[in-house]
Amino acid sequence: MVFTGNYGFDWCTEAEGWRTVTWATWNDLKGNLVDTHGGRFNHLTGWASPPNIKYSRWCEAATDLDNATGNFWLDKWEIFYIGGIENLATLQALDEQDLSSGTINTLKTAFDRWKPVYPNTLVHGNIIGTESRFYNGYDTYLVTAKPDLAFMDAYEFNGNGGTLDKHYYALKTMRAFGKIGIGSTQYAEPIPYGMWYQCMSMMGRQQTQPEVCLAMYSPIAYGYKVLKGWVYSYNANIQTTYADVLFSNDNDTGRTAYFDIMAENNRQIELMGDTLVRLxxxxxxxxxxxxxxxxxxxxxxxxxxxxxxxxxxxxxxxxxxxxxxxxxxxxxxxxxxxxxxxxxxxxxxxxxxxxxxxxxxxxxxxxxxxxxxxxxxxxxxxxxxxxxxxxxxxxxxxxxxxxxxxxxxxxxxxxxxxxxxx
Structure with a gap:
């Protein structure tokens, strides 16, 4: 589950209204993975995280990946906050990138640096999964950069041409690449595959309650192992493009029916999780x-x-x-x-x-x-x-x-x- 930038777990300035999502809210939502969209983990609420929570983070800047600067590494305060690097589940490099040869080499450099430092962390990139043009170069990326996860986002419940066909196209295509894997011989070294799923309204289109369920359960039907929900807890200034569905206010107050639905989905999926990851x-x-x-x-x-x-x-x-x-x-x-x-x-x-x-x-x-x-x-x-x-x-x-x-x-x-x- 991601609460993006200052729209979520991060504390904000007084001028911004001290918006935050509390750990109590997180607990009620029954999530088990926190992603801060590039923000430092120690910017989350409190001095240290609650126990039994795993984390994911991004490094979006290509120059940081090339030079190992910026937020490329977890700093000491982040490691303390999350209770050690063993609680870092995934680490994402870049976002929604076209896979040119230069980008593939940048990703390879990042993964080669990350893997020895974070040996139990799944490293990966991310592409838009809903159209064939975004997969150009993906097979080369897999064999060259050797990510631990094949990964995409698919936000097709939107008012700008989104369709169920595109949603299922994305699910089947990234599954196929995960099965093909990272080996020089196809299918010899398959890797798990995962995705960002949608839990927000987009481009003037309200995502419905059953669509939130479908966004979460349909990847399971295809064998996806890592699911991250893209969620906003902040509505101001983004209403025309993205809008929160979990809360009626610009923080974690005013929980809607969607909140309860997502919490129930998370609860059910986690009950099946120990089996699903082994199938x-x-x-x-x-x-x-x-x-x-x-x-x-x-x-x-x-x-x-x-x-x-x-x-x-x-x-x-x-x-x-x-x-x-x-x-x-x-x-x-x-x-x-x-x-x-x-x-x-x-x-x-x-x-x-x-x-x-x-x-x-x-x-x-x-x-x-x-x-x-x-x-x-x-x-x-x-x-x-x-x-x-x-x-x-x-x-x-x-x-x-x-x-x-x-x-x-x-x-x-x-x-x-x-x-x-x-």
Whole structure:
């Protein structure tokens, strides 16, 4: 989650109204990663950060990358504030750059300097992911600069030509580059992929509540490992281009319904997180063939599922463990699948996740008698594995608009992310 510059966690001058987002607000939003958009970490509120929080930061100036000056390095106060460099999760170089040979070499120089100093930090650049022209040179960038993450931003819920087609184009394309990887032989050295997703209104267009959900859950369907939300907490002077949706005031007061929706999304996604980071995405399909960027689903894609019935758009994707040790030596080739309710009417601000919910009915073959899932409720069972019986060969699952859930066929195999060894 990023609160950009003086629009967020940074303390501002008295003339600017002392705008800030407090750690209490952050805790209620249930985020687990803070990005300051190039600002020093020790400019955040308080003398030191709360425990169990990871951080990301940027260095946007090409000259700083070339010379290792400016905010290229974390200073000693930042390292103290975040509790050590082990809490620096990602470090981004530049932003939305065309990948000329000079830029690629600048990024390579930065990554080569960063990797020994921050050995447990994922270093990466960032491009606009929604149009093919922005990927010119991306394959060369991967092989030459060797980032730890393939990374983009995609803000298509806007009033200047944004479309769902562009959103899904971005998701599939950056996924493909992550799979191709950084090796001289394609697919020999794949890397994880991530993105900035949108949680703001842009260019005169209000982002709707189900669209916020779709922006957060649809990357999961494609196997994205790092998700950062682009959020404003400051409205003045940017209303015509960007506008906050989480707060009604120019700070962290006046929380809107969007705040609660994002907090719930964060809560659910984090419950699935330990499993998702250990899975490899093997395919994404559109059940009702409603989006030209997603191939149509057929029963051969996940043979255990012989039919899927839904009124509106549904996306299904397949996952397998990244390594067989993640669920023990007694089981192999376990299949997980993610269901996404894509019923998100474009730009319809009357819609909510609840009133765009739909029930999806799966017909099972192969003797499947039950599914398993991580309990995403807010009750006592949250985060545990729940069993969902298959009755008469079918099972029905209801998902809010824009939200999704991870499932596994009940085979006796332990869940990846929950397995502690035999």
């Amino acid at each position: 490899s995405n093997e395919g994404v399909w559109d059940v009702n063939d409603e989006n030209g960027q997603i191939p149509a689903w057929s029963p051969s894609d996940i043979p255990e599922i012989t039919d899927i019935s839904a009124t509106d758009d549904v996306v299904i994707s397949k996952f397998v463990p990244l390594h067989e040790d993640f669920d023990g030596s007694s089981y192999n080739n376990e299949t997980y699948f993610f269901l996404l309710n894509g019923n998100v009417p474009w730009a319809d601000t009357s819609k909510t996740p609840a009133n765009t919910a739909q029930t999806i009915t799966l017909t099972m073959g192969g003797g499947i008698t039950a599914l398993e899932a991580i309990d995403l409720s807010s009750g006592a069972g949250a985060g545990t594995i729940e069993t969902i019986p298959v009755i008469g060969g079918t099972v029905s699952i209801t998902l809010d608009g824009g939200r999704g859930k991870l499932f596994k066929f009940q085979t006796g195999a332990p869940w990846v992310g929950f397995y502690n060894g035999e």
